[in-house]
Amino acid sequence: MAPPKLYVGRKVRALREANNVTQAAFAERLGISTSYLNQIENNQRPVSAAVLLGLAEKFQIDIAAISQGEGDRVLSALSEVLTDPLFETSSPTMQELKLVTQNAPAFARALISCHQAYRRSSEQLASLDDTLGRGASSAEPTPYEEVRDFFYFVDNYLHELDSAAERLAGDLGLPEREAGTALAEHLERRHNVRVLRAGPAEDVLRRYDPATRALFLNPYSPPATRTFQTAFQIAALEMEPVMSDIVHKAEFRSVEAAEVCKIGLKNYFAGALMLPYRVFMTAAKDLRHDLELLAARFGASIEQVAHRLSTLQRPGQKGVPVFFATLDRAGNITKRHSAAKLQFARFGAACPLWNAHQAFQAPGQVVRQLAETPDGVRYLSIALEITKSGGGYRTLRRSYVLALGCEISYSKHFVYAQGLDTDNRAAFDPIGISCRICDRPNCHQRAVPPLKGVLRIQQNCRGTLPYSLA
Structure with missing residues (x-):
């Protein structure tokens, strides 16, 4: 199959204007004619491999950044x-x-x-x-939907917050030092804020009292959760100007959406502080993205590690492009992001053939799947059930599934591909995005017909489904 033609005229024009040069001067530096550059900028012709290499060499751009995103x-x-x-x-x-x-x-x-x-x-x-x-x-849209789309369209990467968190992690000696202790000491030394245990009757993960300069954490939470909440408080005290500027530029429709986004930005900073970009990306490659080993090395939870892998989108220093999602027992996708070609449905439930649903029947086990979407793209997908408890026998336990994966061409970087026949197309399960936009004609798990499908109803014959697709 021939590679898809690449039309990136808008990005090329923006790069030229950022360098404040004319079309003639820009074309000369690339070694092409002005008319060819004009056609590229107006998306009348695709950009060639030679032009892409020229852009990378002459203007230090990341080819992956200009061709995807x-x-x-x-x-x-x-x-x-x-x-x-x-x-x-x-x-x-x-x-x-x-x-x-x-x-x-x-x-x-x-x-x-x-x-x-x-x-x-x-x-x-x-x-x-x-x-x-x-x-x-x-x-x-609801405030949560609006904020979800904000993170979706910025590729789940915020450079100012990420780089600031990485600098602070370096100053504190992370991850060589135990993160919970280092962050608590930083809070007390720089902000005169003490980290204390919340009372036994308090149903909170974190409570900050600005009057007494005290941060109360739930003693029943796992250490990784308490560390994350400490990092969250550091973000609230040190990154307010940066976060306010990001929220202002986003132009949310409501005050509620702006406030929800600030929570998301603090969560982002906390994750980036616990798992600093370059150190974490190097460790992910060395450990072949083994979630448990990465969690142990950085004192983080498996979910924190998986979510962080989906944010490694720094221009010029990108990690392996992965998709990441969490699902509840009803099939709702509660978190989602994809740096891979796989894009999750914005409406409706996830495909029932996806291994994420099977993980609820295999608690504590990593469920692996080789999957192929209707567009012919193949993936390695792993899923793991996560159970959280606030402590105590009578406490309700929250259960959900964490799903992570990559296109099969990157599977060699994942320990989870070991032993799987990734070269055998027959080993891949056919999955979709959601029934409403999937055009597979004979899926035995189809819940509803595709919206654009033409149905054929046969009164005298019935297969798995009461209709077929023309």
Whole structure:
């Protein structure tokens, strides 16, 4: 199969303008004609391998950064939007969608936002929701949805926070020192904040009292959780100006979304402080992404390690591109991010053929799967059930599944690929993204027909499904 043509005119134009040079001067440095550069910038011609190498050599850009990234996520979201029957009579081709996301990404995002509002209004109307007619606000995204999309479109990487956390980790001698002790000492030395045990009746992970300069942590929480909450408090005390600037530039629709985002930014800093970028990325490669060994080396939880692997997106220093998600028992994806081609569905449940669902039946075990999506891309996927308790026999335990994976071409970097027949296509399970946008015709686990599928109903014949797809 021939490699896909690469249209990155908008990024090339932005690079040229950032260097404040004319098309003629820019083209001369790349060794191409001005007319060819003009065609590239207007996405009339794809960029060649020679031009990509010239951009890397002459302008020190990361080829992976210019060829992938936000465009893939916008294209995935826009493609899912256009499966809605609303667009049945005017469905653009994939090439047209690529041109829109490459040339007018702001327009693509606007269409995605409009469709989100349309879906919410339609769902309210269908259920005779009593909020019908209260105004446009009922169709706006919830604060959590808005913040989720913010992190999704920044590729789950925030350079200012990440680099600041890495500098502080270096100053504190992490990860060579025990992180919980080092962070608590830093809080007391720099901010005069003491780390204390929360009372036995307090149902909190963390409580900060600014009047007494005391940080109370739940004594029943695992050490990695207490360390994370300590790092969270450091973010709150030291990174407020940076976080406020990020939130301001994001232009959230509501105060609630801005506040939710600040929580997310503090969580991001805490994870980056416990698992500093370059040291952690090097360890991940050395240990072949063994989650348990990485957690032990850095004094972190397996979930913290897996989530951090999904944020290794620093330009010029990217880690292995992985997808990461958490699922509850109902199949809801509660966290999601993908630096791989696999993009999770924004609506509906996850594919029932995905091994993430099987992990609930195998507590404490890493469940492995070789999987192939309808576009022919193959993946290594691992899943592990996580159970959390606040302490005590009568305490309710929260159970969910953590899923992590990569495209099969990167599987050699993962210890979990050992013993799997990654060269045998027959060893790969066919999975989808979600039933509503999956066009596999004979899936025995299909819950609903695909939105754009044409159904054939045979009254005198019944297979696994009561219909077939034309």
